Amino acid sequence: MxxxxxxxxxxxxxxILLSAFFPLADAAAPGFxxxxxxxxxxxxxxxxxxxxxxxxxxxxxxxxxxxxxxxxLTAIVHRPDVAGGASWGFWLKAVGLWLASWMAxxxxxxxxxxxxxxxxxLAPAVLFGATLLALWEWIVAGFGIQPIxxxxxxxIGAAVGYYAQTLVQDFVWTFLREVLLGWLVGSGAGFAVxxxxxxxxxxxxxxxxxxxxxxxxxxxxIAPVMIWWFSYEWPSKTAVVIAMTFFPMLVNTVAGLAATxxxxxxxxxxxxxxxxxxxxxxxxPAAMPFIFNGLKINSTLAMIGAIVAEYFDGPxxxxxxxxNTRAALSDSGIVWAEIAVAMVAGSLFYGIIALVERAVTxxxxxxxxx
Amino acid sequence: xxxxxxALPAGRSPRGRLMRGQAGPVAVVVLAIVAAWYLAxxxxxxxxxxxxxxxxxxxxxxxxxxxxxxxxxxxxxxxxQIVAAMxxxxxxxxxxxxxxLVYHSMITLSSALSGFxxxxxxxxxxxxxxxxxxxxxxxxxxxxxxxQTIPILALVPLLNAVxxxxxxxxxxxKALIATYLCFFPVTVGMVKGLTSPDPMQLDLMRTYDxxxxxxxxxxxxxAATPYLFASLKIAIAGCIVGAIVAEMPTGAxGGxxxxxxxxxxxxxxxLVLWAALFTAALLSAGLISLIALAERRVLASMxxxxxxx
Numbered sequence: 128m129x130x131x132x133x134x135x136x137x138x139x140x141x142x143i144l145l146s147a148f149f150p151l152a153d154a155a156a157p158g159f160x161x162x163x164x165x166x167x168x169x170x171x172x173x174x175x176x177x178x179x180x181x182x183x184x185x186x187x188x189x190x191x192x193x194x195x196x197x198x199x200l201t202a203i204v205h206r207p208d209v210a211g212g213a214s215w216g217f218w219l220k221a222v223g224l225w226l227a228s229w230m231a232x233x234x235x236x237x238x239x240x241x242x243x244x245x246x247x248x249l250a251p252a253v254l255f256g257a258t259l260l261a262l263w264e265w266i267v268a269g270f271g272i273q274p275i276x277x278x279x280x281x282x283i284g285a286a287v288g289y290y291a292q293t294l295v296q297d298f299v300w301t302f303l304r305e306v307l308l309g310w311l312v313g314s315g316a317g318f319a320v321x322x323x324x325x326x327x328x329x330x331x332x333x334x335x336x337x338x339x340x341x342x343x344x345x346x347x348x349i350a351p352v353m354i355w356w357f358s359y360e361w362p363s364k365t366a367v368v369i370a371m372t373f374f375p376m377l378v379n380t381v382a383g384l385a386a387t388x389x390x391x392x393x394x395x396x397x398x399x400x401x402x403x404x405x406x407x408x409x410x411x412p413a414a415m416p417f418i419f420n421g422l423k424i425n426s427t428l429a430m431i432g433a434i435v436a437e438y439f440d441g442p443x444x445x446x447x448x449x450x451n452t453r454a455a456l457s458d459s460g461i462v463w464a465e466i467a468v469a470m471v472a473g474s475l476f477y478g479i480i481a482l483v484e485r486a487v488t489x490x491x492x493x494x495x496x497x
Numbered sequence: 498x499x500x501x502x503x504a505l506p507a508g509r510s511p512r513g514r515l516m517r518g519q520a521g522p523v524a525v526v527v528l529a530i531v532a533a534w535y536l537a538x539x540x541x542x543x544x545x546x547x548x549x550x551x552x553x554x555x556x557x558x559x560x561x562x563x564x565x566x567x568x569x570x571x572x573x574x575x576x577x578q579i580v581a582a583m584x585x586x587x588x589x590x591x592x593x594x595x596x597x598l599v600y601h602s603m604i605t606l607s608s609a610l611s612g613f614x615x616x617x618x619x620x621x622x623x624x625x626x627x628x629x630x631x632x633x634x635x636x637x638x639x640x641x642x643x644x645q646t647i648p649i650l651a652l653v654p655l656l657n658a659v660x661x662x663x664x665x666x667x668x669x670x671k672a673l674i675a676t677y678l679c680f681f682p683v684t685v686g687m688v689k690g691l692t693s694p695d696p697m698q699l700d701l702m703r704t705y706d707x708x709x710x711x712x713x714x715x716x717x718x719x720a721a722t723p724y725l726f727a728s729l730k731i732a733i734a735g736c737i738v739g740a741i742v743a744e745m746p747t748g749a750x751g752g753x754x755x756x757x758x759x760x761x762x763x764x765x766x767x768l769v770l771w772a773a774l775f776t777a778a779l780l781s782a783g784l785i786s787l788i789a790l791a792e793r794r795v796l797a798s799m800x801x802x803x804x805x806x
Contacts, residue, residue, distance in 0.1 A: 229632075236632035247635070255636035276659050333522030343734035343785055344778045345741050348754075351761035351770060355572045356541070430648040435742055438654070439761060447651070454654030457662075462655050470647045477646040 129237065135230040136176025136189075142223035143169035143196075149215035154208050161199040165220055168196040172227055186234060193227050197261050200224060201281075204268040211271025221265050228258045278463045286460035287467055293449070294468050301446040302472060304361045305433035309368025314425050316369070317376025318418070324377075325384045326402075335381055342374040350436040364436040364445075371432040372425040379421030383414025416491055419484040426480055430473045531576055535566060542571035570764045574771045582772035583779075595751070598776050604752040606780065608668050609740035612675020613733055619676065620683025620732070621725075627684070628691040628717070629709070638688075645681050649674065650742050657743075667750045675739040679732035683725070690724025691717045723801060726792035730785050737781045753777045 143165055175189045200220055203209055209217060232251045260280050266272070267279040274282065287294065324331040350367050357363040387410050395405045437447025446465050454462050485494065515521040539546075542565045546553050550564055566575035574582075586598030593600050623641065626633045656670035694716050702712045744754025753773045760770025 232636045233632040236635040251632060251635035252639040256640060273662075275662055329516065329522050330526075332519050333526035336519055336523050337526060340782055343731070344781050345734075345738040347738065348741060348757055348774050348777055351757060352573075352774075354761070355767075427646055427648070430646075431650050434648050434651050435745070438745060439758075450651055451654045454658045457658055459655065459658075466651050466655070469651050473646040473648055474643055 129233075132230050132233055132237075133176045135226055135233070136172045138176075139223045139227040139230065140169040140172035140176060142219050142226065143172070146216050146219035146223065149219065151203065151216040152209040152212045152214050154212055161202045164192070164199040165196050168192045168227075169223070172223075189227075190231055193224065193231060196220075197224055197228075197257075201261065201264060204265050205281075210268050213265075213269035217265075217269060221262070221269070225258060225262060228254060232258075275457050275459050278459055282460070283463045283467050286464040290461050290464050293461070294464055297444060297446045297449050297465065298468055298472065300361070300444045301364075301433050301437065305364040305368055305436070305445070306429045306476075309365040309433065310372055310425055310429040312365070313369035313372030313429070314376045314422055317373045317421070318380050320373075321377050321380035321384065322406075324381060331381060335378065338374045338378045338381075342378055346371045346374075347432055347435050350439050353436070354440055359440045360442060361445075364433050364441070364447075367436040368429045368432040371428045375424050375428065376418075376421040379417045379424075380414060383417025384410050386417060387413045415484075415488045419480065419488065422480050423477055423484075426476045427473065430469065430476065434469065534573075534576055538562075538571065538573055538575050539565040541573045542566075542568055545571040570767050574768055578768060579771045579775055582768040583775055586769075586772050586776070598753075598756075598772060601751055601753050601756050601773065602776060602780055604750075605737070605740050605744065605754065605777070608671035608743070608752070609675050609733075609736040611668065611672040612739060613679055613736045615672065616676040616679035616732060616736065617683050617729060620680040620728070621687055623680070623684045624687030624691060625713075627688050641681065641684055644677075649677050650739070653743050653745075671740050671743040671752075674743045675736040678735035678739040682728045682731040682735065686724045686728030686731075687721055690721025693724065694720045719799060719801070722799065723792075723796060726788060726795070730788050730792075733784045733788060734781055737777065737784070741777055753780075 147162075147166065171185075171189050171192050175185050200217075203220075204213060204217065232254050235247060235250045235254070238247060264279045264281060267277055278286070320334070324334050347367065349370060350363075353363040353366045353370075357366055384406075391409055391413070392405065395409050400408070433445075434447035434450070437445045438451045441448050446469055450462050450465050453465075488494075539562050543553075545568050546561065546565050548570075549568055550556070553561055553564070556564075565571065567578070583598065586596065590597035590599075623637065627638055627641075628634075653670070653674060656673065657667075660667070660670050691713075698716060698720075699712070702716055707715070740752070741754040741757070744750065744752035745758055753776060756773035757770055760766045760768075760773060
């Protein structure tokens with residue numbers, strides 16, 4: 128454990144202990160139930176911080192207690208006498224726990240020197256995300272921020288449960304027809320045109336600069352034009368997604384097909400390989416990192432394109448439609464729930480492509496562990 | 498490319514020289530697109546043509562075509578109509594009037610550029626933290642990547658509702674969205690750039706007993722400059738998209754996005770939509786070229802490869 132970390136742990140313990148001398152809220156009823164955990168936390172953090180040895184069992188105990196204390200503090204902030212009027216007693220605890228969490232992340236990340244593992248990769252990120260969520264919850268509940276302005280994570284979770292049926296319908300409507308179909312057709316077309324352009328150098332020189340320029344343009348703005356062309360039903364949204372995903376795929380595939388060195392290509396020539404065997408056995412596999420880069424960029428673009436295209440006009444279905452109409456009515460519960468679904472779906476969509484990429488391009492140096 | 502290596506050298510004729518570069522092929526492709534665009538006007542605008550010209554079916558093809566490419570409310574506007582509408586909106590309207598494209602471009606540009614500055618600064622700060630602190634690299638970097646898989650533009654209607662409640666100026670949500678869309682490329686590019694010096698160079702700095710700060714300013718930062726410019730070009734494009742989408746649901750406040758909405762809602766304003774769309778494209782391309790120009794200047798003055806010319 129570094130000096131910085133042990134000082135951090137100590138300070139965190141001191142803050143939580145100090146908080147005992149301040150009221151939890153202006154109107155707080157005297158109560159000691161969940162707070163016991165917090166004072167225990169303070170003691171352990173003081174002890175862990177005091178021992179200048181890298182964490183073993185004591186570190187793990189501190190980590191468990193950190194999670195328990197965060198849960199206890201969340202229970203406190205939702206007590207009717209604390210919610211909306213939290214005071215020094217509460218905020219000192221919150222800052223103390225945030226500090227302890229930071230030190231824990233720091234400690235786990237340092238532990239990597241001893242030996243890298245998946246635990247060292249995942250735990251800091253998970254802890255960091257959980258800390259952000261907890262702070263969000265405490266700030267919204269502690270200051271009593273109005274639901275119309277910002278919902279606490281717990282309220283968003285409740286809204287997701289409450290509107291589950293609508294959310295599933297909207298998700299299936301938007302994701303399967305607009306996002307997935309548009310992503311497949313747009314990326315497929317970009318890939319096909321890139322193969323043709325690769326075969327005809329004239330076309331490549333003509334298309335590539337244009338593709339680079341068009342990739343950077345606000346294509347999502349064609350959403351209303353697509354509605355004129357295909358009516359306001361779902362095909363117009365799919366068309367927007369196709370237009371948005373075509374060019375990045377084209378540019379990435381062309382770059383990928385140019386990625387092989389002359390050495391490898393000369394080797395294929397010396398084997399007497401013609402264009403197609405060279406393409407299938409050498410150039411396409413070598414282009415895979417670029418192609419997957421295009422697919423990953425496009426997964427995000429497809430989500431954005433479909434949702435934004437639905438803002439304009441459409442049948443009474445879909446995530447973008449729901450977000451736009453309900454936001455206008457200040458109905459924040461379902462809006463946040465839809466956004467939460469969109470976030471999870473977007474991340475999973477990206478993550479699945481990344482996993483397939485790992486399986487296909489396992490040979491790529493970026494996956495080697497030092 | 499092997500195909501090129503095997504091809505016979507193009508002739509000494511001017512045509513051969515032109516077609517070997519990029520300008521010739523690009524011009525040919527663009528002309529082909531424009532031609533196809535004109536050809537599409539007649540079938541796509543057939544309905545609107547019959548509204549404007551009840552006896553359209555009995556006219557000659559040439560008459561039908563000329564009418565179809567000059568309709569104010571067709572499904573597709575012909576290229577010359579779009580150019581005319583843009584010239585009108587940019588040069589022949591009072592520059593601060595509601596119908597001036599200059600006025601609306603300025604509104605879009607102001608939120609896009611404030612977002613760009615904020616996003617670039619935030620992106621650079623995050624990259625410096627990620628490069629220098631292992632715990633930041635472990636905890637922040639995954640979230641930076643996850644943040645990009647989130648369709649942030651879904652927040653636009655909500656942000657507008659919230660900020661309407663809080664009575665903040667309308668530029669705030671637009672600049673925030675633009676910031677969000679442009680910090681990521683800068684962060685990723687700068688992490689790559691700041692870690693691009695090889696171990697030998699870093700060791701040399703250590704033999705000079707350079708401090709972390711000295712290593713940063715004298716080695717890491719200069720090495721990252723080419724990466725920074727590459728990221729800024731991606732970022733500025735993202736900012737324009739963010740600002741325009743953020744303007745779409747807010748009908749009355751102005752900006753190119755609001756012109757898109759107006760052009761969609763009123764049939765007689767269809768050309769306005771096309772003009773706004775192409776102005777947005779022009780704005781985006783113009784800003785990217787500006788950054789490219791700055792890039793060439795800066796890299797040339799630093800003597801880094803990629804500068805000059």
